[in-house]
Amino acid sequence: MTTATTTTAALPAGHRERLMQFAHEASFEAGARLFEEGRRADRFWIVRTGTVALDLRVPDRRPAVIETLGHGELVGWSWHFPPYIWHLGAEAMSPVRTWEFDAEAVRAACAEDSEFGRVIAVWVGLVVADRLHASRIRLLDLYAPHDSGVLE
Template sequence: MALAREVVLPAATRIFEEGDKADRFWIIRSGTVALDIQVPGRGRAVVETIGAGALLGWSWLCPPRQWHLGAETRGPVSAWEFDAAAVHDLCTGRPALGLALVTVIAETIGDRLRATRTRLLDLYGPQGPQGSGPVP
């Protein structure tokens, strides 16, 4: 936590854009953040909304260190912001810390992939009779 700085982000703030350089991450203290993907011809599609206690941002960990999703606040958000390079340097000298961090990030990646898959199936999956919705 010595590397964290407290930030407050107003409602409707774009925190990062899909494809941009990923050089930091946040732990959400209060408020909610919508994670979205750019859908050609449709604009942004929200794939998950995260809140207090959630890790926001893992793309900094792996090359090419670009955001895989976009993020926007749904209301005011309070968070701890971390500089990714400083955290990486700390973990290099403390392998147990690095392993714990990578484990948390791997769990987050798995959760985000499942949420994205579910949302994309809702948007583009096969439709039931008369287009009534996704097939159960």
Template sequence: MTAPATRINTALPVRYRNRLMERAQEVNFPEGSRLFQEGDHADRFWILRSGTITLDIRVPGSFPAVIDRLGPGELVGWAWLFEPYVWHLGAEAMTPVRTHEFDAATVRIMMDADPAFGSAVGHWVGQVLAHRLQATRIRLLDLYAPHGSGS
């Protein structure tokens, strides 16, 4: 699971979190649903309310490798913030999942209109991205390095 410092309740100041949540739509996914596939257009993102989602990466000739597991309060998706807005991983609901869903274009417009809000959201997404890249690196070392990651 993601480090507590990247969860929305601890990573995003209350005034910006409240502003972001004003744009949320409640969306639920049954167990086994794919939220997105690696390579698809990233036009939305989610914050988990309940349930578990796995992030995975395609592995040629094999099943996707699970990179991370996400739970309540965590951001699902960061590629919506960076052009060309394409998912770099896939995501699947491992349990029934309840989320807050956000339209990426709307949030990017809000970020551009209020630089302080944009900076806060950008820093939060950056923290999440850094954690996910580290988790991906460790998981791929565990899967493919001769002696694993050593952790």
């Protein structure tokens, strides 16, 4: 579910430009894993082209796809919060081109410039809230009993 808060459009132009100073291009083939749930979160991405699926491990089942992300969307938020461990997994659903960011460098810039840090923190927080909502809805779709009366 692409919303204005999950894309770079949510960032004021000057802060978006500052963030992009840390970017370098990265590409992933269809089926490539960007990251795995439970592993160290040391980078993040903004999708340029293609689609990335966020998934959640479910015992005795295939990972549940929680959300798909596309152009301009932030892939990964766990890099922003200690202990910097991925809460979900991510897989390229098609060939994907991204801007990739070193999390430590961006966190250092946030610490050096409190206004930039606040803007990035609010943006990442909005993404987390959006992903939490999407996760809840998707898990209810997958696992709630049919006709259970559960509404969005």
